[in-house]
Amino acid sequence: MHNSSAPLIGKKYTVRCSACRVRGWGLCEPIHDDELDVVERFKAGDKVLEAGQDLFREGEPSRELYTVLEGWMFLYKLLEDGRRQIAKIVLPGDFVGFQPDLEALLDHSAQALTDVRLCVFPRDNFLELNRAHPELAIRLTCLVAHDVEMSRDRLTSVGRRSARERVAHFLLGLFYRVRLRHQEPRGASIPMPLTQEHIGDALGLTSVHVNRTLRNLRDEGLIEIANRRLHILDPDRLADAAGFDEDSLGRT
Amino acid sequence: MHNSSAPLIGKKYTVRCSACRVRGWGLCEPIHDDELDVVERFKAGDKVLEAGQDLFREGEPSRELYTVLEGWMFLYKLLEDGRRQIAKIVLPGDFVGFQPDLEALLDHSAQALTDVRLCVFPRDNFLELNRAHPELAIRLTCLVAHDVEMSRDRLTSVGRRSARERVAHFLLGLFYRVRLRHQEPRGASIPMPLTQEHIGDALGLTSVHVNRTLRNLRDEGLIEIANRRLHILDPDRLADAAGFDEDSLGRT
DNA sequence: CGTATCATTGACGTCGGTCAATTCGTGTGG
DNA sequence: CCACACGAATTGACCGACGTCAATGATACG
Numbered sequence: 001m002h003n004s005s006a007p008l009i010g011k012k013y014t015v016r017c018s019a020c021r022v023r024g025w026g027l028c029e030p031i032h033d034d035e036l037d038v039v040e041r042f043k044a045g046d047k048v049l050e051a052g053q054d055l056f057r058e059g060e061p062s063r064e065l066y067t068v069l070e071g072w073m074f075l076y077k078l079l080e081d082g083r084r085q086i087a088k089i090v091l092p093g094d095f096v097g098f099q100p101d102l103e104a105l106l107d108h109s110a111q112a113l114t115d116v117r118l119c120v121f122p123r124d125n126f127l128e129l130n131r132a133h134p135e136l137a138i139r140l141t142c143l144v145a146h147d148v149e150m151s152r153d154r155l156t157s158v159g160r161r162s163a164r165e166r167v168a169h170f171l172l173g174l175f176y177r178v179r180l181r182h183q184e185p186r187g188a189s190i191p192m193p194l195t196q197e198h199i200g201d202a203l204g205l206t207s208v209h210v211n212r213t214l215r216n217l218r219d220e221g222l223i224e225i226a227n228r229r230l231h232i233l234d235p236d237r238l239a240d241a242a243g244f245d246e247d248s249l250g251r252t
Numbered sequence: 253m254h255n256s257s258a259p260l261i262g263k264k265y266t267v268r269c270s271a272c273r274v275r276g277w278g279l280c281e282p283i284h285d286d287e288l289d290v291v292e293r294f295k296a297g298d299k300v301l302e303a304g305q306d307l308f309r310e311g312e313p314s315r316e317l318y319t320v321l322e323g324w325m326f327l328y329k330l331l332e333d334g335r336r337q338i339a340k341i342v343l344p345g346d347f348v349g350f351q352p353d354l355e356a357l358l359d360h361s362a363q364a365l366t367d368v369r370l371c372v373f374p375r376d377n378f379l380e381l382n383r384a385h386p387e388l389a390i391r392l393t394c395l396v397a398h399d400v401e402m403s404r405d406r407l408t409s410v411g412r413r414s415a416r417e418r419v420a421h422f423l424l425g426l427f428y429r430v431r432l433r434h435q436e437p438r439g440a441s442i443p444m445p446l447t448q449e450h451i452g453d454a455l456g457l458t459s460v461h462v463n464r465t466l467r468n469l470r471d472e473g474l475i476e477i478a479n480r481r482l483h484i485l486d487p488d489r490l491a492d493a494a495g496f497d498e499d500s501l502g503r504t
Numbered sequence: 505c506g507t508a509t510c511a512t513t514g515a516c517g518t519c520g521g522t523c524a525a526t527t528c529g530t531g532t533g534g
Numbered sequence: 535c536c537a538c539a540c541g542a543a544t545t546g547a548c549c550g551a552c553g554t555c556a557a558t559g560a561t562a563c564g
Contacts, residue, residue, distance in 0.1 A: 075404075077404065077405075077408045079408070079412060079413070079495060080495060081495075083412040083413075084412070085404075085407060085408040085411045085412045087404040087407055087408070088404075098393075098397055099397055099401065100394040100395070100397040100398040100401065101394070107401055107404075107405075108404060127390055130386070130389070130390055130393075131386040131387075131390065134382070134383040134386055134389060135383075137382070137386060137389040137390060137393065138379055138382055138383065138389060140393050141350075141382075141389065141392050141393040141396055142352040142353070143352070144393055144396045144397045144400060145350055145351055145352040145396045146352040147400045148396060148399045148400050148403055149351065149352065149359055151400055151403040151404055151407060152327075152329065152337075152339040152340075152359075152360060152403055153329075153359075154407055155337060155339055155403060155406055155407045155410060156329045156331070156337035156339070158407060158410050158411045158456065159337045159410045159453075159455070159456030160331060160335040160336070160337045160456060161331070161335075201411075203411070204410065204411030204412060243331060243332060243333075
């Protein structure tokens with residue numbers, strides 16, 4: 001199991017903030033270049049995870065906070081009997097692990113979809129750092145507030161849209177989100193490390209029904225999934241199928 | 253239409269922060285008593301809304317931020333064809349209207365369930381206020397982060413729980429949330445201004461199915477709804493029906 | 505009283521779930 | 535290079551939870 005590009009496992013260096021791949025996206029975006037060393041001194045190092053591994057699990061105490069540098073993850077919750085809800089697909093630049101009470105136990109889990117490299121912040125004194133750097137605090141608030149928006153969007157899909165609309169909406173949203181973030185070639189396709197089961201667990205569907213829905217969309221020439229990549233063949237008609245609201249494409 | 257207690261409409265005075273009913277709950281909780289006048293000078297006044305009125309609507313520019321002082325509201329999103337998803341039940345002490353980009357258009361609407369009194373903050377310079385008061389900024393972050401938790405909880409319900417589990421979970425969660433907040437008599441009942449349609453729109457169900465589900469729970473002696481009040485008759489068995497996770501009762 | 509809103513209930517339909525078999529794809533060992 | 539293993543994708547047959555439609559009550563309010 002490894003990323004599409006170069007494997008991460010084994011590379012043991014620590015990313016310098018000044019050369020950080022997500023300099024423009026992560027928590028540190030509003031931090032002045034010449035203040036960056038304050039954050040860098042605070043940073044506890046990098047962490048590398050293989051695809052399929054959990055970064056943390058619901059019920060554990062929170063020890064660290066993370067910015068994803070490379071690779072994809074997802075956040076999820078489990079019910080007692082094993083039913084799973086995936087709450088968020090995490091892309092490079094996303095900040096994970098924050099919760100209202102940093103002393104409390106974690107209320108959700110996080111798992112790597114691909115091999116992943118993370119920037120690690122110690123939990124202790126994290127609020128101090130924010131107090132000392134109001135810009136950081138405000139940026140954090142905005143990141144979290146954006147999570148609320150995405151989460152309510154998803155809730156609206158799962159609560160009120162048909163399976164077809166949900167899948168179309170999800171794929172299109174993911175597509176735009178990835179395209180905004182990756183400086184990658186601007187083709188009409190993105191990497192697709194999610195299985196149909198992942199998609200189902202994100203949308204409140206079974207993988208079987210996701211499969212049928214994807215086949216419909218494929219048969220109609222709207223999308224294509226091959227080689228672990230998602231191709232958007234007809235964005236307009238896909239947006240129709242999604243009942244997509246173009247406004248909701250803010251800075252994700 | 254009016255609140256269970258005294259009607260709000262017509263009372264035109266402005267609540268003093270020092271006598272604020274939600275002093276211990278709202279955004280200002282961490283603000284020192286002797287600093288409170290800074291916030292008070294920032295406050296733009298009170299606003300009163302009748303039950304059923306919208307405070308703001310999706311797509312409008314954001315002008316103000318609010319703390320609910322009295323009464324209940326809900327946040328919701330509409331699809332083009334009118335389907336509605338209720339994202340949050342808003343109680344006194346809750347802060348509403350914040351979004352990642354304060355310049356952007358609102359991505360959701362807010363409506364009063366009962367008559368409501370709000371504390372109004374101007375949107376402009378709100379971030380300045382936060383910059384000047386790091387405690388406020390951090391408190392805001394925590395409030396927003398708590399919204400994420402609640403939203404993901406709801407998502408998990410809607411995505412992965414049966415109608416029965418959803419309804420039981422929702423009622424129990426609301427019950428605890430209200431009880432934590434109101435200094436009210438600690439009986440086993442709370443006010444219930446929500447219609448069955450509201451409950452359905454919050455849980456991704458139709459009002460008809462909510463009705464049937466409520467009847468089941470009532471027939472089994474778990475709950476009772478009468479006189480616009482919800483009575484929890486058997487919290488333990490209701491928690492069973494919900495597959496309720498007792499951990500998730502943090503400081504809501 | 506008349507009207508409006510909400511709750512309730514029955515008959516019936518369907519979207520999406522369940523179960524299970526088959527195929528595909530990719531990585532592994534011989 | 536081939537045989538095999540294992541997870542994921544695919545497909546069909548069937549089913550049931552929840553939605554739709556529509557009628558009837560119950561309450562509240564002007």
